[in-house]
Amino acid sequence: MRRARVASNGIIQYAFDLGDERIKLADGRICHQHEVDWLPPIEPRTTIALGLNYADHAKELAFKAPSEPLAFLKPRSSFVGHRSRTVRPDDAAYMHYECELAVVIGQRCRNISEAQAYQHVAGYTVANDYAIRDYLENYYRPNLPVKGRDTCTPLGPWLVTADEIPDPMNLRLSTSVNGVVTQQGNTRDMIFSIPALIAWLSSFMTLDAGDLILTGTPEGLADTPAGAEVVTEIEQVGRLVNTIVNATDYYAPGQRG
């Protein structure tokens, strides 16, 4: 099942993928993707994101691969849906995307082994975990002004249930900026695999239905200027489209929301 949450005709409702950019709404109508407003496919409860979880990316940032996962939390206010706009602060010199496989937890789990981990996964979606590198400071790094900003975590388009993804540890990821491919990788190159992350997290905190794990990004970062269309895509999971807007335009009175 590939299920989205959309707003259409004044109703927030589920929508299902019919292929060819067509969707079937819960109220029975069939629409084109462009005819609805896309919401994040779930309302994340707790979101744990991983830094430096691909060896090539760690090298790109001049870090050695960590011996324990480098995890940080994302605020609920940072999520936006498919085809939405993400704000670039006016003073930012370097803002980059991060294409990440997002794992959606489906049931409460505590102290589970790697072998049991997949039994607790409801499904997957695509996240774009933007960072504003200008704001990096060496306190609880990556700090929230870098990774926790409003609109800076597009999520979607779909929640794809786990039965449709037979091997989540072998999926191609790619990002393009204005149609030019800038990032390519494969989930098999994660340092800490999905089962390892679930086992590690659940060793000290209870995970619950609706919790989200953003599993990190491979190498290939690039700046995203205002106006850029950024597409983060993961094989079998989805193609998440986002457009960068500068803060002055986004917050100008009378602009479309």
Next chain:
Amino acid sequence: MDPTHALLALDAAPGRLKLPYRGSPGASVQLGSVIGLALNERRELASLDGLTSAPPYQKPAQRPVLYLKPANTHVISGTQIALNAQTEAVSVAGCLGIVLGAPLARASAGEAARAILGYTIAADLSVPHDSYYRPAIRQKCQDGFCPIGPWLSPRASIGDPDALDITVEIDGVLAYRTSTADLVRSTTALLAEISQFMTLQAGDLILAGPSQSPAHARHGAHVAVSIAAIGTLDFSLAADAAHAEPGDRP
């Protein structure tokens, strides 16, 4: 998980902690995000004196050092909190909890003051850690590591929120005393600063106080955190056998 079960489980995702609201009989407020600031208490900040110009920090923090206490950490006052077998002691950082009654974005300090619904007490529990370099997820996000309550007192019932004494007692002995007057950023200044890049929602709770303190509590301890104008938050620490599940509690 089979797909139907998975989708139904997500639709029925667990709720969030509800805090009794003393402004209206029988009312309660469902908490949203809980956001803390490290190095916002002057004594805690002073613990890094002489270190912030060297690696890994390089320079003093210019922006608020924020962190989140996730839903699995939220428990109501009176809870028995189970510590991991590996955790010998936890730091108890007693905080004023500021709860919003309206959304707040790109706000001034004056707008922030008007968005406050009321105040509660929270204890930010951590496995003690000296380094502030990486997010302290394993140290700060264990189940039950953010007891809250016992209730939410209306804004108007509290005097100046920037002059409240906070005491931590462990087994009846005073273990730490601080005050919201000792914070680098005042209550409304920190709300306004967070709101410049993160929209805060009604029900969100912001911790004003230290993020770690010298008050360390062990298995079996009974802890009381008091702010005279609000009341006393209390909890006890147990070994993992009596593991407290996160979520709503009476």
